[in-house]
Ligand SMILES: NC(=O)C1=CN([C@@H]2O[C@H](COP(=O)(O)OP(=O)(O)OC[C@H]3O[C@@H](n4cnc5c(N)ncnc54)[C@H](OP(=O)(O)O)[C@@H]3O)[C@@H](O)[C@H]2O)C=CC1
């Protein structure tokens with residue numbers, strides 16, 4: 001298959017525009033189309049005369065297709081859902097066998113599987129490409145998670161690798177399986193992103209509300225945490241956010257922001273996939289619930305007016321020392337919860353790959369998350385080594401490097417969750433992540449009682465520990 005150094009791009013919003021600029025920086029010839037004239041104007045302004053001769057601005061999908069050498073490759077960068085089907089519907093009749101469409105949006109992997117099959121039947125290739133890194137990543141190096149036919153990926157690989165972020169010189173771009181695999185991996189990336197953002201937000205609430213720390217002190221704490229095992233993009237931006245003053249009012253900007261978090265669907269889809277696969281991902285799901293609860297602002301205000309929490313101490317406690325043991329305990333809680341969330345997400349990817357017949361290499365996934373993406377973190381280097389080892393265990397929790405980290409973190413983590421419970425600070429992320437680890441390391445869980453209850457009320461039968469077979473008991477006789 002021919003290697004493409006020319007790419008068509010449909011959709012010049014935040015991501016499409018910046019990916020197009022990134023490509024022109026890397027010598028790729030691009031032809032772009034967006035139905036919104038302002039998007040084309042904004043793109044022309046961003047180009048500022050650069051890449052002369054290597055950019056064609058098309059006025060219609062037909063012009064775009066005509067501007068591309070065969071076999072053509074077109075990256076679709078529009079909102080997930082109907083707009084993607086709309087663009088495919090516009091382009092497919094104009095394409096020739098062997099051409100490739102790449103969907104770089106946050107599409108649901110089931111949609112990608114459906115689209116890939118429909119286009120394959122028309123001799124067209126379809127790659128579902130997870131793109132992470134936001135605006136800055138798109139412009140200067142995102143992490144790219146591709147799903148599709150290896151030959152079609154090979155044809156676009158040079159361009160994708162040239163624009164991807166690099167970690168120790170290696171591009172953060174890989175084929176992670178067939179059809180919907182790239183979008184599945186990106187979906188779980190976002191689920192992990194939800195979990196980590198939630199536990200960081202809970203740490204912020206504890207430092208502020210239980211620890212009595214001001215925003216300058218908290219910014220310093222997060223900056224120091226950036227120098228530890230917790231080093232990551234999300235911890236870094238949290239330090240920056242906490243330090244920012246409100247230029248439209250007094251005090252820190254973060255306190256002027258309405259406390260209702262938005263969500264576009266990938267977190268919920270991750271939870272749905274985990275439930276469908278029967279794989280626990282409680283911290284991801286709690287993070288989705290936490291955003292749903294946050295969105296119920298009026299309801300929360302009404303409840304707060306009638307329902308009190310724990311009694312305040314007679315004497316207000318002094319603020320925590322930013323270098324003291326309480327803050328270190330919160331750091332351990334966040335570290336443990338981040339590891340737990342990665343373990344949950346990787347387990348869902350492993351099960352999703354198995355269920356869908358994808359040959360997803362978990363170590364490659366961890367490697368391409370080391371730079372460019374929102375969940376990039378120092379831990380990912382060790383995660384890649386742990387899940388890529390010849391004798392890699394079934395769960396990240398069993399990998400010696402992570403079992404030891406969790407053991408070291410658990411004391412502070414438990415004290416932090418206990419403190420949150422006693423002071424009434426909601427920590428669904430930190431506590432579910434801990435419960436996941438405690439459940440995962442339990443040789444015996446109380447599911448024996450659940451089986452007995454099921455057998456009692458529904459004659460569902462049970463198995464025994466000491467002999468094979470299926471048993472039923474007449475419990476009331
Ligand atoms: N923003 C981010 O940080 C990230 C976004 N993503 C995903 O990337 C995708 C694009 O996101 P983003 O760039 O932020 O979205 P934007 O809304 O900024 O841009 C989408 C662009 O596509 C255009 N468009 C819509 N429908 C069509 C169509 N039928 N034909 C051609 N163009 C069309 C839109 O035009 P109009 O405005 O007129 O509708 C708009 O210019 C989404 O799936 C998003 O979830 C992935 C990673 C990070």
Ligand SMILES: O=C(CO)[C@H](O)[C@H](O)COP(=O)(O)O
Nearest residue numbers: 132133262263264265266374
């Ligand atoms: O894919 C992304 C980052 O990786 C996008 O920023 C996405 O919009 C984040 O999800 P949500 O809007 O639901 O918080």
